[in-house]
Amino acid sequence: MAFDKMELRDIEVWDGNFAAAQALRQCQIDVVAAYPITPSTPIVEGYAKFLSDNYVEGEFVMVESEHAAMSGCIGASAAGGRVATATSSQGFALMVETLYQASGMRLPIILNVVNRALAAPLNVNGDHSDMYLGRDSGWIQLDAYSPQGAYDLNFIAFKVAEDHDVRLPAMVHQDGFMTSHTAQGVHTLSDDVAYNFVGDFKPMNDMLDFEHPVTHGVQTEEDWHFEHKARQHNDMMTKVLPKIQAAFDDFEKLTGRKYNIVERYDMDDADVAVVCMGTSVETAREVATEMRAKGIKAGVVGIRVVRPFPFFEIAEALKGVKAIAALDRSAPGGAPGMLFNELAGCLFNSEERPMLSGYVYGLGGRDLTKKHLVDLYTELQANVDAGKVTTQLQQFIGVRGPKLAFL
Amino acid sequence: MLEIRWHSRAGQGAVTGAKGLADVISTTGKHVQAFAFYGSAKRGAAMTAYNRVDDAVIMNHEKYMEPDYVFVIDPALVYTSDVTINDKANTVYIITTHMSTEELVASQPKLEGKKVYTVDCIKIAQETIGRAIPNTPMLGAFMKISEMYEIEFFKENMQRILAKLPQKIVDANMLAIQRAYDEVK
Numbered sequence: 329m330a331f332d333k334m335e336l337r338d339i340e341v342w343d344g345n346f347a348a349a350q351a352l353r354q355c356q357i358d359v360v361a362a363y364p365i366t367p368s369t370p371i372v373e374g375y376a377k378f379l380s381d382n383y384v385e386g387e388f389v390m391v392e393s394e395h396a397a398m399s400g401c402i403g404a405s406a407a408g409g410r411v412a413t414a415t416s417s418q419g420f421a422l423m424v425e426t427l428y429q430a431s432g433m434r435l436p437i438i439l440n441v442v443n444r445a446l447a448a449p450l451n452v453n454g455d456h457s458d459m460y461l462g463r464d465s466g467w468i469q470l471d472a473y474s475p476q477g478a479y480d481l482n483f484i485a486f487k488v489a490e491d492h493d494v495r496l497p498a499m500v501h502q503d504g505f506m507t508s509h510t511a512q513g514v515h516t517l518s519d520d521v522a523y524n525f526v527g528d529f530k531p532m533n534d535m536l537d538f539e540h541p542v543t544h545g546v547q548t549e550e551d552w553h554f555e556h557k558a559r560q561h562n563d564m565m566t567k568v569l570p571k572i573q574a575a576f577d578d579f580e581k582l583t584g585r586k587y588n589i590v591e592r593y594d595m596d597d598a599d600v601a602v603v604c605m606g607t608s609v610e611t612a613r614e615v616a617t618e619m620r621a622k623g624i625k626a627g628v629v630g631i632r633v634v635r636p637f638p639f640f641e642i643a644e645a646l647k648g649v650k651a652i653a654a655l656d657r658s659a660p661g662g663a664p665g666m667l668f669n670e671l672a673g674c675l676f677n678s679e680e681r682p683m684l685s686g687y688v689y690g691l692g693g694r695d696l697t698k699k700h701l702v703d704l705y706t707e708l709q710a711n712v713d714a715g716k717v718t719t720q721l722q723q724f725i726g727v728r729g730p731k732l733a734f735l
Numbered sequence: 736m737l738e739i740r741w742h743s744r745a746g747q748g749a750v751t752g753a754k755g756l757a758d759v760i761s762t763t764g765k766h767v768q769a770f771a772f773y774g775s776a777k778r779g780a781a782m783t784a785y786n787r788v789d790d791a792v793i794m795n796h797e798k799y800m801e802p803d804y805v806f807v808i809d810p811a812l813v814y815t816s817d818v819t820i821n822d823k824a825n826t827v828y829i830i831t832t833h834m835s836t837e838e839l840v841a842s843q844p845k846l847e848g849k850k851v852y853t854v855d856c857i858k859i860a861q862e863t864i865g866r867a868i869p870n871t872p873m874l875g876a877f878m879k880i881s882e883m884y885e886i887e888f889f890k891e892n893m894q895r896i897l898a899k900l901p902q903k904i905v906d907a908n909m910l911a912i913q914r915a916y917d918e919v920k
Binding site (some may be wrong): 339341343452503505506509510511512514533607610611613614647696697699700 | 753754757758761766767768769770773793795796797798800892905
């Protein structure tokens with residue numbers, strides 16, 4: 329069955345959702361099983377339209393829930409196809425059980441997660457609650473800061489996940505609305521260049537290979553379960569980051585666009601640094617530049633690979649920094665934020681042991697303004713000047729009512 | 736950095752208008768951003784859309800904006816929304832209304848002393864496109880006031896952007912853009 333190619337301009341004005349849908353088209357996904365949910369819906373809608381307009385040779389499976397969507401993806405992936413879908417928030421939460429099945433069965437499915445708050449109260453806007461919910465699920469997690477990133481990281485995700493040394497599913501995250509519904513210029517790849525970067529799907533232990541029958545999704549009790557989980561973790565910890573780095577290198581050669589496992593901006597001589605994810609990284613970069621004009625040596629560290637967590641790379645990026653803010657866009661539910669805890673883990677054994685404070689911000693799509701970030705950098709500089717953290721360790725940015733601070 | 740805020744009702748095409756404008760500007764080598772506050776996302780609900788334009792890549796993702804231009808594409812929003820919020824001394828307003836600029840300012844004192852232009856995008860859209868979709872005429876008016884591009888260049892690009900619509904709708908939009916360009920005061 330032949331399909332049509334699409335002529336794209338070098339720069340298209342796309343929102344993050346359409347950029348991701350175009351990447352799925354160019355990767356020629358065999359099966360998308362999907363259930364729509366705001367704000368991710370246009371990704372699978374886009375794929376479905378490309379399919380019906382004969383731009384893809386594949387199959388769209390309409391299902392009755394996100395649990396079924398990921399189950400369909402698992403079946404199709406085990407059968408031996410290139411598989412992807414998209415979801416957000418409550419849909420992601422409903423998928424959680426099957427996420428662990430996908431990673432445990434070592435199926436290289438790509439899930440575009442358009443990050444959105446988790447109810448209650450019901451909220452369709454962007455925060456990182458769903459991303460955080462998936463962080464122990466055994467999936468690779470890549471984070472886009474812009475529509476360009478949402479486009480590019482899909483190619484990276486397929487290349488890494490489908491590598492026979494990896495064979496793990498991957499999520500590509502983008503911020504709900506702030507990326508998914510924000511149109512910006514996206515540098516495109518031609519259909520052939522994009523497809524060739526990812527390459528043909530090479531099945532491994534596929535169920536449709538009748539010459540070599542295999543069983544997927546078996547039961548193991550105390551005799552083997554731990555070994556499976558340990559080997560899966562071993563591959564996550566040792567094999568994935570080098571493959572991601574290699575994919576980033578290849579992608580830079582192809583496009584000139586450079587991605588890093590940990591993104592560093594103005595970090596060479598930074599005294600104060602903000603560590604964050606998503607669109608906030610870019611806003612913080614702009615503010616860091618402005619703070620430098622005021623004499624504060626400000627920098628930004630963006631987490632590009634959330635899982636596997638780049639433990640040493642982050643410690644390296646933060647070397648020499650005196651005061652660090654960890655920004656968590658998810659309600660921590662009775663603990664310090666995830667990033668605060670992970671950074672504390674990275675830095676605890678370092679000789680310098682910089683000052684670390686945590687901030688919860690932006691829940692349910694609450695705006696993170698440049699003014700907030702100016703105040704934040706100013707506070708970090710005050711910590712540097714005082715030689716100690718002058719505030720409580722967990723604060724909230726941009727929430728109304730009496731000031732809340734803990735720890 | 737050029738920043739624009741649209742005041743609209745969901746369904747009037749502000750998002751499409753903002754994205755269309757971004758697309759045209761992008762073809763000239765500038766960097767663009769177009770986004771919206773969807774709120775309750777119900778048809779007819781007041782909503783805002785935004786454009787940012789710059790020579791460098793736009794990294795600012797805050798929703799807060801002190802706009803250079805405010806477009807109001809539904810006449811009643813001048814009274815029910817605060818269209819002047821976070822404005823600057825030199826913010827330019829282009830407002831859809833059947834009234835003259837003087838009558839409009841008299842009816843909404845908040846606009847007094849501000850740079851206000853008026854055009855009846857609703858009437859123009861009804862008479863050309865046949866439906867009250869005031870987004871493309873607003874862009875015609877903007878081309879006149881901002882002198883951003885030659886109107887012919889703008890229309891050519893809009894034809895490409897609207898190409899998936901039936902030809903007669905595209906033609907009607909071109910007429911609407913030109914009329915608003917000619918009629919804005």
